[in-house]
Amino acid sequence: MTTGTTSGSARPQDARRQLITEHVLARGTSTVAELSELTKVSVMTVHRDLDELARRGVLRRFRGGVSALPSTVFESNLDYRLGVNVAEKEAIARAACALVEPGMSVMLDDSTTALALARLLVDQQPLTVVTNARRVVDVFAGRDGIRLIALGGEYSHTHDSFLGVPCVEAVDALSVDMVLVSTSAMDARMTYHQEQDVVLVKRAMLASGTRKVLLMDRTKLARTALHRLAPVGDFDHLVVDAGIGGELLGELRERTDVRVADTV
Structure with a gap:
């Protein structure tokens, strides 16, 4: 598990959140640990990303992970569409x-x-x-x-x-x-x-x-x-x-x- 930001490999914030969104949408659910490994940033950073994505209505949080909202919800969300x-x-x-x-x-x-x-x-x-x-x-x-x-x-x-x-x-x-x-x-x-x-x-x-x-x-x-x-x-x-x-x-x-x- 990645516990800190990996120098040179961390993605810019918007690109990282887009990557997280696409990963979860493709699989339906994901864990914080899995997303930390995927994005090469700390668990704490992933938690902040997920909080923001949930606030925007793109993803849904649950204990230890995140799930995709129905496509009719996230595809209408402007913040999601702006990054696609x-x-x-x-x-x-x-x-x-x-x-x-x-x-x-x-x-x-x-x-x-x-x-x-x-x-x-x-x-x-x-x-x-x-x-x-x-x-x-x-x-x-x-x-x-x-x-x-x-x-x-x-x-x-x-x-x-x-x-x-x-x-x-x-x-x-x-x-x-x-x-x-x-x-x-x-x-x-x-x-x-x-x-x-x-x-x-x-x-x-x-x-x-x-x-x-x-x-x-x-x-x-x-x-x-x-x-x-x-x-x-x-x-x-x-x-x-x-x-x-x-x-x-x-x-x-x-x-x-x-x-x-x-x-x-």
């Missing part, structure tokens, strides 16, 4: 950014891929940005040349965004040039999400846009979830990373314009 497939999301954001022209009005959802895109769009001035995501609001707030419209509603700590009937009604009052969204799952024909409140907001967003863009990394492909969101063919563009399989790519291209983003 970062390079792929940034590549997708770069490709999607090319679709946006100065002077447009765009609506961004509360996905982490849309957040990555927001950081690139600050230079596409002038621009009108509509969003229900608090962190996207933070990106654009106070920026010259940006008209920012924040969608209200019931605050969701899990998503760090605003949802519910007030949000849907706010979206319904608007019409934008382009809506850019992501979701948790899709197959060759349909997109899905595991949460009803999220689906209702995303559907309203899609109905408000002249052009609709779907942003999806490969981990969300060839999967389904409880609620149907919209057919793939309803989107004008689909932006995916280069990890997509060839057969699925061919099927998707029969239904919409697909742009494959290379990870640098």
Whole structure:
């Protein structure tokens, strides 16, 4: 058992916690001793990591170890999503950014891929940005040349965004040039999400846009979830990373314009 931090082998905190999360999700449960050996840090450090991951709602603590929460819980958690497939999301954001022209009005959802895109769009001035995501609001707030419209509603700590009937009604009052969204799952024909409140907001967003863009990394492909969101063919563009399989790519291209983003 590792009792102290091993010099040169300890991972940075965020990367270590991501490793712990992926290890537990793959196995269902794990012990503190096992995670200490895996990460090459002390048991005390692992305990602190697990306390934080439990606080975020990613994992569940029990005496001597930790277990995975149901996938519908941790996959919705923003803190978890922020640490997953970062390079792929940034590549997708770069490709999607090319679709946006100065002077447009765009609506961004509360996905982490849309957040990555927001950081690139600050230079596409002038621009009108509509969003229900608090962190996207933070990106654009106070920026010259940006008209920012924040969608209200019931605050969701899990998503760090605003949802519910007030949000849907706010979206319904608007019409934008382009809506850019992501979701948790899709197959060759349909997109899905595991949460009803999220689906209702995303559907309203899609109905408000002249052009609709779907942003999806490969981990969300060839999967389904409880609620149907919209057919793939309803989107004008689909932006995916280069990890997509060839057969699925061919099927998707029969239904919409697909742009494959290379990870640098």
